[in-house]
Amino acid sequence: MPPPKKNVDGNSDGGTLSSTAGVVVFDRSDNGSGESAGPVTSSTTWTPPACYYAPKYTPEQLQKYLEPTWEAGSTGYEWDAKQRDRYVNGHPYKDFNKDKAGKGYWWDFYVTPGREGDPGALDCDKPIFWVDENDDPPADIPQAITTEVLAQLAYAEVRVPSTEMDLAPQANTKVNLPTWAWLDAAEFKPVSVTASVPLLGIQATTTAEPISVKIEPGTTDAETYPASGVCQIEHGRIGEPYTKGKADETPSCGVKYLRSSGDGSYQLRATVTWKIHWTGTGVAGEQPLPEGSFGGEQDVVVQEIREPTVTRRPTLLAALTLTAAAALTLSACGSDDSSGGKDNDKVAGADTGDKASPSTGPSEPTTTGRPKIDLPSDVTNEFEWKKTGDARKDAVLNDAEQRIRAVDMAIAKQDPLDKGYRFYSEGTAAAESQKYIQEFVDHKARTTGLTRYYNESLTIKDDGTAALVYCEDQSKAFNKFLKTGKTDVTPVTKDSYVVYAGTLRKNDKGVWVTERLISQRGSAKCRP
Numbered sequence: 001m002p003p004p005k006k007n008v009d010g011n012s013d014g015g016t017l018s019s020t021a022g023v024v025v026f027d028r029s030d031n032g033s034g035e036s037a038g039p040v041t042s043s044t045t046w047t048p049p050a051c052y053y054a055p056k057y058t059p060e061q062l063q064k065y066l067e068p069t070w071e072a073g074s075t076g077y078e079w080d081a082k083q084r085d086r087y088v089n090g091h092p093y094k095d096f097n098k099d100k101a102g103k104g105y106w107w108d109f110y111v112t113p114g115r116e117g118d119p120g121a122l123d124c125d126k127p128i129f130w131v132d133e134n135d136d137p138p139a140d141i142p143q144a145i146t147t148e149v150l151a152q153l154a155y156a157e158v159r160v161p162s163t164e165m166d167l168a169p170q171a172n173t174k175v176n177l178p179t180w181a182w183l184d185a186a187e188f189k190p191v192s193v194t195a196s197v198p199l200l201g202i203q204a205t206t207t208a209e210p211i212s213v214k215i216e217p218g219t220t221d222a223e224t225y226p227a228s229g230v231c232q233i234e235h236g237r238i239g240e241p242y243t244k245g246k247a248d249e250t251p252s253c254g255v256k257y258l259r260s261s262g263d264g265s266y267q268l269r270a271t272v273t274w275k276i277h278w279t280g281t282g283v284a285g286e287q288p289l290p291e292g293s294f295g296g297e298q299d300v301v302v303q304e305i306r307e308p309t310v311t312r313r314p315t316l317l318a319a320l321t322l323t324a325a326a327a328l329t330l331s332a333c334g335s336d337d338s339s340g341g342k343d344n345d346k347v348a349g350a351d352t353g354d355k356a357s358p359s360t361g362p363s364e365p366t367t368t369g370r371p372k373i374d375l376p377s378d379v380t381n382e383f384e385w386k387k388t389g390d391a392r393k394d395a396v397l398n399d400a401e402q403r404i405r406a407v408d409m410a411i412a413k414q415d416p417l418d419k420g421y422r423f424y425s426e427g428t429a430a431a432e433s434q435k436y437i438q439e440f441v442d443h444k445a446r447t448t449g450l451t452r453y454y455n456e457s458l459t460i461k462d463d464g465t466a467a468l469v470y471c472e473d474q475s476k477a478f479n480k481f482l483k484t485g486k487t488d489v490t491p492v493t494k495d496s497y498v499v500y501a502g503t504l505r506k507n508d509k510g511v512w513v514t515e516r517l518i519s520q521r522g523s524a525k526c527r528p
Contacts, residue, residue, distance in 0.1 A: 023054045024110075024150065026157055027194040036162035040155075040208060040274055040292025048156035050112050050120030053129075053137065054145040055105035055199050059096040062087070062106045062128065066096075073417050074434040079427050086127065097130050104132040105199070107144070112156060116520030117499030119459055122467045125503065125516070145197060147204045147280035148287075154195040154206035155276060155289055161187045162296040163213065163270040168242035172301045175260055178225065179300075180251040181270075182239025183213060188272065204280030208292060212273045213238050213253070218266035218300070221259035225251050238272075261302040271295030369509070371420040373405045376412050378480075379447055381405055384454040385470070393458050396466045396504055399424055399512035404453070407433055411440045411447055414482075429502070429514045448480040448487055455526060466504040466512060471526035473497055499523035 057065060066087060070080040085091045097106070109124035124143050131137050137144035167173070168180040188210045196203035215229045225231075231238050231253035239253035257266065273293050277286040375381070381404060385397050403424035410418035416437040422430055440446055452473035459467045475496040479488045503516040 023056070023197050023199050024052075024145070024153060025196050025198060026154065027196070028157065028159075030192045030194075031157070032159040032161050032191045034161065036164075036296075037159040038162065038294050040158055040160055040276070040294050043273070043291040043293060046290050047120075048112065048152045049143055049149060050115035050118040051109050051122075051124035052112065052143045052145055052149055052153065053107045053109055053124060053126065053141055054197060055131070056108040056110075057106040057128070059098045059101050059106070063096045063098075069428065069431045072431045072434050074422050074425075074430040075428075076422070076426050076430070093130060100130070100132070104130060104135070107131050107137065109143075111518055112153065114156075114520075116518050117469055117471075117501055117523050117525045119457065119467045119469055119501065121501050121518060122503050122516070125465075145200070145202075147202050147283055148278075150195040150197065150202065150204035151206050151278035151280055151287070151289065154193040154204060154278070155292075157193045157195070158191060158206060158208050158276070158292070160191060160208060160210075160272070160274060160292075160294045163272045163294060164296055164298050165213070165215070165239070165268070165270045166241065167300070172303050173257065174303055174305050175257055176305070178251055178256045179254050180240070180242035180246075181215060181231070181254045182237065182241050183210075183272070185237040188238065202281040204278050204283075206276060206278045206289065208274040208276045210238065210272050211275045211291075214271045214273070214295075215253070215255055216269040216271075217255050217257065218268050218297075219257070219259070219261075221257065222266075223256045223258065225254045225256070257300070257302040259302070260304045261300070265299040265301045267297045268300045269295055269297045369423075370402075370511075371406065371423050373402060373409050373420055375405065375409055376446075376448075378449070379408055379412065380450045381408065382450060382452045384452065385456045388458070392460060393466075396458060396460075396468065396512045397456065400468055400470075400502065400504065400514065401453075403514050407437065408447055408451075410437045414441045414444075414446070416441060423513075424511065425514045426505075426507075427515045429517045432517065443479075444482045445479045446482065447477055449478050450476040452476075464506070465515075467501070468504060469499065469501045471497065471499055471523070473526070494522040494527055497521070497523060497526040497528075499526050 066083060069075060070083060087093050087096055097104075106128050107130070108128045109126070111121045111124075115121050126141055129138065129141075137146075143149065163183070165181040166184060169177070173179045190207055190209040192205055192207040194203055194205040210233060212230050212232045215224050215231065217224065234252075240251065242251070255268070271293050272295065273291055276289040276292055278289055279286055381401075383401050385401065388394055388397070403421060406418070406420035406424055410416065410421050410433075416434045418437075421433050421437075425433055453470055454473065455471040457469040461467060473496065475492040478490060480486070481488070498519055498521050500517060500519045502514050502518075504512045504514050506512050
C-alpha cells in the first residue's frame, strides 16, 4: 500500500542510464570505515556541489521519459508545447536526436545523495541537453561533470575516524599534572575515494591526510601543550605516546588542568585537520582542495591531589567518590493518532477542521479564479512557516502551502487531474503529483491525521524564481482505506521526516507555481 504522503519527486530515475548516484561510480575501498567515522567539514565556505549534470538518457530513453509526462494531462498545454518544440520539432533538436543514437547522450541533472534539502540542489535548472561522444559539455554549465567535479563529489564521500585521543593518565588525571595526548597512528592514516564515470572514461581520486589536531580542554582553567593547542604531525604521528620514565618531561601534545572537575567531568574536544588533494584523468600532478576537519569529544575527570595526613593530628578523611558521567537519554515519542479511528469523511471548510495555530489553513487568496480548497475534517495540515514581512516571499509561502493542501484535496476526492493542485503546479512537479495521487486512487486510500510543515528556508533568485526548502513531519499522518474505513497506523521512524526543495515561478496570473520538487526521507535536517 502507498506510504502516507509519499515523496513527490520531480526527478524521476525510471528508465535512465544510472542509479540514484547518477552515472558516477564510487570506489570506497580505501576510505575510512566504522560507526565512528564521519565526513570532513571544509575549512572554507566552499562545499562540494549539491547537484551536477551527467549523461542520463539515450534518445529512446528520453522519448520514453518525456512523452508520458506530456500526455499526463496535468502539466499544461503551454509547457508541453515548449517541450515538444525543443526535443521533437527541431528547435534545436529533431526527434529526440535519434539519428545520433550511439554517438552521444542526453545529459540531465542529478542531486548529490544527502543534499536533497540543500538550496544548492536547485541550482541545476538547465533543460536536458545533448553532448556528442568525446565532446566536452557546454562551458556555460559549471556543474557539468568533469574530472574536477568528480574530485569534488569524492570529497563529500571521504570518511575519517572519530578523534578520540589516547591520554596518560588514562582514566582520571590530577590538577596541575601534565596529561599526555596522542593519536593512534594505525587509525590516523591517509584515506581516499575514487569517483568515475565509465561512460565517459574519466575518474578522479580524492585523498585526505591528517596534518594536525587541535585540543580544546573544555574549560578555561587549563593549559595546552603547545600553548596554541595545535599539535602538528611529526615523524608520521600526532603527539607522542607516554612511556614509563617520562613523568618529569613536558608532553609535546597534551593538556594540564588547573581546577578539579568536581563531581562531573570536562568535555575535551579534539579536532583533526586533514589536507585534501586530488588527481584525475588528464590532470598533471596533485591538485588542492580545501582542508577539512572532523572532531569528537571525550570525558576527562580531574581530581584534586590529596594532601598527606599530618602525624599526631588524626583527621577523618571522607572517601572521595567520583561518578562516571551522567547519561543523557533522548526518548523518541511514538505517535498516538487521535483521528485514526475516526471514519468521518465529511468535507469541511479549509479552516473548520484545522487547528488555529501556528497555521493550519490560510484565508482564501484574493486572486480571481483561485480554487477553493476543502479537506476532510480528519485531515489537518499544520504550517509553522513564519511570515517574513516581505510581500513577495510571503506570497511564495502562501502559494506553496496552497499547493500542498490542494494535493491532499485531490487525494480525498480521488481525482488525479483535480484542477486545485494543477492551479499551483506546472511541468514535472504537476506530473509527479498526478502519479502520486493516482497511487492513492489505485489503492482506494487517502490520507488522515496531522501533517506538520516547518524549518522553511526561502530565497528569491536573480532570475526571479524562488527556491523553497522545508521539512515535513508525517509521524501523525496515516493511510485510510476507503472500502473498510480502517486506518493503517504505522510506527514512527526516521523516514517519517521528509525534506523538500522546490523551485517556484510567478506565472502570468500572479500565482507562484511549483515547477520542480525533489525530496528525501529520513533527512537529519528534519528529524527531532
